[in-house]
Amino acid sequence: FPPAGNYTISFNGANLTITPAALSVTANALSKVYGAVDPALTFTHSGLTGGDDASIFTGALVRAAGETVAGGPYAITQGSLAATSNYILSFNGANFTITPAALSVTADALSKIYGDADPALTFGFTGLTNGDDASVFTGALSRAAGETVAGGPYAITQGTLSAGSNYTISFNGANLVITPKVLSVSVSADDKVYDGTVAATGTVGGLGGIVGGDDVTASGSGSFAFNDANVGAGKAVNVTGLTLSGADAGNYTLSPNAATSASITPAALSVSADALSKTYGEADPSFTFNFAGFVGGDNASLFTGALARAAGETVAGGPYAIGQGTLSAGGNYTINFTGADFTITPAALTITANDAQKDEGDTLLLSGFSVAGLVAGDSVSGVSLTSPGTVASAAPGTYVITASNAAGTGLSNYAITYVNGQLTVIEMPLVPSNPLPGTPPLPGDITLTSFQPGTLQNAWRPEDQPIGKGEGAGGFWTLPILLQLGGFGGGADDGGLVTGSIGQGDGQSGGPNDGSDEERWNLFTGQAGRFGSYTNIGVQDLRPLPVTGTFSATTE
Secondary structure (H helix, E strand, O other): OOHHHHHHOOOOOOOOOOEEEEEEEEOOOOOOOOOOOOOOOEEEEOOOOOOOOOOHHHOOOOOOOOOOOOOEEEEEEOOEEEEEOEEEEEEEEEEEEEEEEEEEEOOEEEEEEEOOOOOOOEEEEEEEOOOHHHOOOEOOOEOOOOOOOOOOEEEEEEEHHHHHOOEEEEOOEEEEOOOOOEEEEEEEEEEEEOOOEEEEOOEEEEEEOOOOOOOOOEEEEEEEEEEEEEEEEEEEEEEEOEEEOOOOHHEEEOOOOOOOOEEEEEEEEEEOOOEEEEEEOOOOOOEEEEOOOOOOOOOOOOOOOOOEEEOOEEEEEEOOEEEEOEEEEEOOOEEEOOOOOEEEEEEEEEEEEEOEEEEEEOOOOOOOOEOOOOOOOEEEEEEEEEHHOOOOOOOOOOEEEEEEEEEEEHHHEEEEEEOEEEEEEEOOOOOOOOOOOOOOOOOOOOOOOOOOOOOOOOOHHHHHHHHOOOHHHOOEOOOOEEEEEEEOOOOOOOOOOOOOOOOOOOOOOOOOOOOOOEEEEEEOOOOOOOOOEEEEOOHHOOOOOOOOEEEEEOOO
């Protein structure tokens, strides 16, 4: 330009127009796995200028609607994506693809019994998404062909199973096993009598449950056994040892223990009671018995309870039957019982007459005895005691006291032994007296003296003559005199005398001079005589008593 000062510029203005730059935007092709969230829709661009960057963009790309694999691909369009007014945006679209999700399917291992229909082939799965459930599955698993036990196991495969285009199935197979069919076998067991063992017998019949016309039969006679050896009705019996044979036997099996039932009845056990006895008054012995019939190692330790006998404790009530009582050998035995008798034998009872003594001229009533061997509760109330020496006329000496005919309670239960006692008749001492005067004896006065207190007997006889009948001088008999005093009525100090005359025949005198009871003087003629005893005189009245009497002596 020339120097400014040389010109005056006349300026006519004009406009400068800035036109938008061309901006190319190309969408990125994207994908996702079925059921996943859409990724951000991205793009590339070219044409930014003047230092501009991606911040000039506003809005976003969009894709066509759809969430299935089969519905794709889905077009990615410009959507609301824009740049500033400085650019004219040229958009190049792309596709959005949904790929199948991985779905893991695992077949269940299954089995069936030979001859049965196949079960439904089931499976487990993981990987369903987007709210899907098992209803997406179509088709079914399948297995390898075959219907025998030996042909297995049979592979289970995917078959026609599908989850649709949204999933790719990853399949894990399994096996189907055919198990042998358990056949029933007809068996029957025999009842038996208890023998202490579980052994049983029985019969094997036919098979039940064979499929179609298969060739299979049972072989062997089997081994029969009760569950236990004890007695019972309808007890289980197991049968082992049976086998199968035939072309199709491999498809079958027998129960390890074919079962039936039978009864075990009690064995007979013979028990015989021992005949026993005891002595009256003793405790019963243990009741013993013999037995036969235990089996299988059983022994007497099985016995419980005890025998029993009929009630009773007397000799006369026996014999007493010994019964089975509560004796038992348990439920495995029936006791065939044979009873016996229990006898009570008489107890030994000894009754001994007590020794006794008396003065001559007395009459003695015997009553004393002792008893040995009585059982508690029994008693001897009386015994017959006899002796020839009890009468007043018995001469001095010893006499047997005989015991017999005991009476009392329970005495029939005894074997009684009587032991004699001894009665001693004591000779009376001489009493001072006046001798009979004259020959033959004449009537005269006799004075009896020296009756002492406590002396119940006294006697007078001529000097040197024995008591009883005797011969005096000149061939005449001397006569004993019996004096019975009945209730002397005198006082203790009155010193009264009893006097009287004894006449031949009656010898009766008058009463005493003190007015007491009459006294009798008895003259025994022609026989041996004795002196009796005082009666009815209290102890306080026994004192020296002089007695004077008169008698008439006669010849025999």
